[in-house]
Amino acid sequence: MDSLKTILKFLNDQKTAIGYSAMALLTVGGERLFSIFAFRCPCSSQNLDYGLVFLCVPAVVLLILSFFLDSRTWKLFTGCCLNPRKLCPQCHCFHCIYVLVKITASALIAPVMWFCVALLNGTFYECALSGFENDAYRAYLCQNKPLSCKADVYRVPCGKTMMNASDSEDVLLILRAQSQVIGWSLIASTAIALLLVSCYSACRSQVSYLQEMFWRKYIEKERQHFEQFSDDYATKLADRNLKSFFENTKPDPLPLPSNNAWEEISALYSFNRAHQYYSTLHRYVEGGKRESNEDIQPAFGFVDGGQII
Template structure:
């Protein structure tokens, strides 16, 4: 039993890593499914459009889903049409740009995974680039090939060219190699960018590493208990109202947070050097108010749901 609890605790502590791993596996599986079941290169003048649509359209859908599933998106934009100052506080334009950048970066994880996996597989790229009607590019592909190569490059993915099988395979290998080189280059550049951003964020952090570990644990516990309290109080309110309705009696008083309280705890987190508030909820119950010297810190994006829900 102790061993089982240890395993459960480990999985819970590593749930972000597990989540991204699951996302990667789903991306790989989705790309393979698209390649085998849905994708059929037309081997015509429509190759370029068809290939690019399969390469980019799923990535766009994943990007939109990333925005939808990010709690930080809704914290930032909910109510901003009625109160534009909620979107960006006066004098905090740079911090607003940082927050938007964090939201975009989080939403880009799944699309970048899709594009990388698709490029490494090469199927979509082969179809798209075989239909690119660029004379220089086709001349490059058809070096030392038969004269009919340039005119029938768009048929290469289907293997229906007038070239011999060896030449057809050579052109296909060149396209696949280009696709994989671009894919690995994108993976490497993304990894380097993430490393640099993480190092810069840690370098600019105004709290120690151990305090940030404690902070993350607190935020996780607060979220868990918030969901439990929300469920409990929603149940109590529903029971009270239904009992009052069916028994035709006056409802018992049930204290609930005010609209202003909900607004306060729904705001994006901002760091104040003078106080140790670990969340907007913590700040509210301590009676603290947002001050003009507060800064939105990139290192503390985890506080208000920087990750996907």
């Protein structure tokens, strides 16, 4: 039993890394399924359009899904048409822009993974660029090749060119090498960007490393207990209403939070140097109010970040 608890605790502590690993595996699996079962390069003048569709459209779909599944998106936009100040409280447009940048940065993870996997495999890129009708580019691909090479480039992914097998393979290798170079460059630039942002956030942190660890633990426990309390109170309310309906009796009083209370705890978190609140719920129960001097700190992105609906 102790060993099982240790394993479960480790999985819970590493769930972010496990989640990203699962996302990477699903991206790799999805790309392979597309390549094997759905993708058929037409080897015609439509190569460029066809290849770009398979390379870009899944990334766009993943970006939209990432926005849709990020709870911060709904915290920010729910009710904003009726209350525009929710987007820009106290006319601080920086707040809205900053939150949108954070949401977008998180949403870009899945599309970037798709691009990296697809480019390293090279299938979509080979098809798309073989249909790129640019004389200079085709001259580059066809260096030291027969004169028919330029007209046959779009047939290279299918292996149906008029060139000999060796020349056709050389052109295909160039396209594949370009795709993989771009893929590795994207991986390296993304890793460097993440490192720089993480270092900058840590340098700008208003609290110590250990307090931030405690903060993360608190946020996770609050989420877990909020789900449990929500389930319990929803069950109590449903039971009370059904009992009152079927027994034709007056319902027993059941205190629930007001609409204003729900609005307060549903707001995106902002850090205030004057108070040690660990969440919007913590601020509300302590009697704190949202103030215009609340500071948006990158180090505390985890407070509202990353959870799926």
